[in-house]
Amino acid sequence: MPDQVTGLMAAFPQPNVDTDVIMPKRFLITITREGLADGTLADLRFDEDNNKRPEFVLNRSPWTEASILVVGDNFGCGSSREHAVWGLMQLGIKGVIGSGFAGIFYDNARKNGLALPIVSPEVRDELMQVARDPDAGQCIIDITNRRISVGSQRHPFEMDEATRAALLEGRDDTLDTLKLAQSIRAYESNLTQKMRVNVIQ
């Protein structure tokens, strides 16, 4: 993961965009992570006959090229489906700027290297305005310095240290944690027999 995400911002102000909307269930019948780009935001991007909805921001020039979304409150709420994050990334989205995200979505994003900088509602509204300007130019999300730059604007953002480190290092949490196997065994050795779940098949 590079220490910066650069791209065009698109304004997506709707509040409470849930993961059912980001990845409708008909695209979830899959056992792989691939092939989700078409399903992403499908009901907003396409009509019943699969024609592009001209009014949706990602179907309008120049935002067909957007790789950063500026979003309304509570983006990513609802179902835990990680497919929502996989799909956004396969659609070419590398960063989502908001004033707060639903918890599971936030964690899923971190696991996959999708940057979710958190700004105040006021800054988010300002960036939303900028994103609506077709001539706004490139936005830079600087992960190392926790700073968003676009045009002459500079805004600090919040990102907890663990998420920031995970993004910068692009690490594999599972393999990293297995290095702590000894600590896990030590914890387990303190569990009584009645604290060790054993599901009978």
Place this chain on the structure above:
Amino acid sequence: MTKTLYDKLVDAHKVCDLPDGDMLVYVDFHIMNEYTSPQAFSGLDQKGLDVWRPEAHLSVVDHVNATRQRDPHDDASKLLIDNLENNCRKHNIAFYGLGDPRQGIEHVVVPEQGLVAPGMLIACGDSHTTTYGAFGALGFGIGTSEVEHVLATQTLRYKRLKTMLVNVEGALAPGVTAKDIIMKVVQVIGAGGANGYAVEFAGSAIRDQDMSGRMTICNMAVELGARAALIAADEKTLAAIKGRAHSESFDFGGTEWRSDESAVHDQTFDIAAEDIAPLVSWGTSPDQSVPIDGRVPTAGDTATPKAKAALERALAYMGLSAGQSVQDIAIDSAFIGSCTNSRIEDLRAAAAVLKGNKVVSGVTAIVVPGSTYTRLQAENEGIDKIFIDAGFDWRPESGCSMCLAMNDDIAMDGERIASSTNRNFEGRQGRGARTHLMSPAMVAAAAVKGHLADIREFQFEGAE
């Protein structure tokens, strides 16, 4: 030092601190379903990893299976179901599949099988894992990468949440249920109002609820963004888990799982039980609800242009006009099911309303018991007869069904549904489908009347 219940649970499960500020927590029990786990198993395969402790996991088929018949309704869902079974076989993980008497919606199955106890930490690739908080257990939803992590390490990387206390004090008015309590809480705090928080529910109205009601409340806490919901364990909790298949084999400590008297929460909300009316949702977010004798809001009710735009969008999607009386909203169908409201207590409550009544002609009504065990119990009590006589379609198999419409129970474009489920999102029950959330008794009343109806004015034999 005094501690909240949440902090006690986190501290008890902490394996170690991590250098980046997170911690590692131990997962006592992990549940999987067929749609959020396949990529976790393939992750293990790619990395050549084994499951750390196979006996601490359970897989249940619930999201994509058909409920009209046992066999999968199409090849794609069969693929997901078979994939889960094969993965479980390979890794020696318990699997409750189609036809297994223990199968059903995961969050209904787990308490039924006695697989939850106060003091446990439970993770599952499903957001409604908050349900287990009803038992004083820390349950929370995780994504697929985290499912892989739990399988391989029996732990999760975890960041401590802030805590919010929601006190609901007083006695509920007749006709008001646990569903109305939680819908009120979501309305007051807002969808996303508890993002970053673990919410503890307290107060006499919460304690008075039976375990089924407490589960309904903790289940829908995720609709306010809470990553975890908790209710202190008491004698009722312990009584409810006695005598079930697994319960005798666990002990994580009993009623000591409660917040200390003077524990400080980061935020507190007080809600008077008397102020809660039977609620229905009118919009496309679970916090958009009004009392059943109320009206759909008008733009004048909201302050900001942003809120006005959201309201207008929701009204357009729902096909409603601002200011119209909620009880004038005619429905096309009724659905009783989901991990929020499909337990035996919910079926009994709806059956009481339906006894001696008929679903009005033109309305399609479906009931999907939350689990096979629940269905058999209901059939034993003759509840299936009451539903069937009233004109409900009593489904012979259990699962999530029309709660999220991943099987063949899909609402049509524009179809308006009175639903006992938890999410009224755009397209949740089918593309263009219009969902109104409410208690199971109110779904039954709406099915009989053909429009959203006030349970307090509804005359029924089964009334107390």
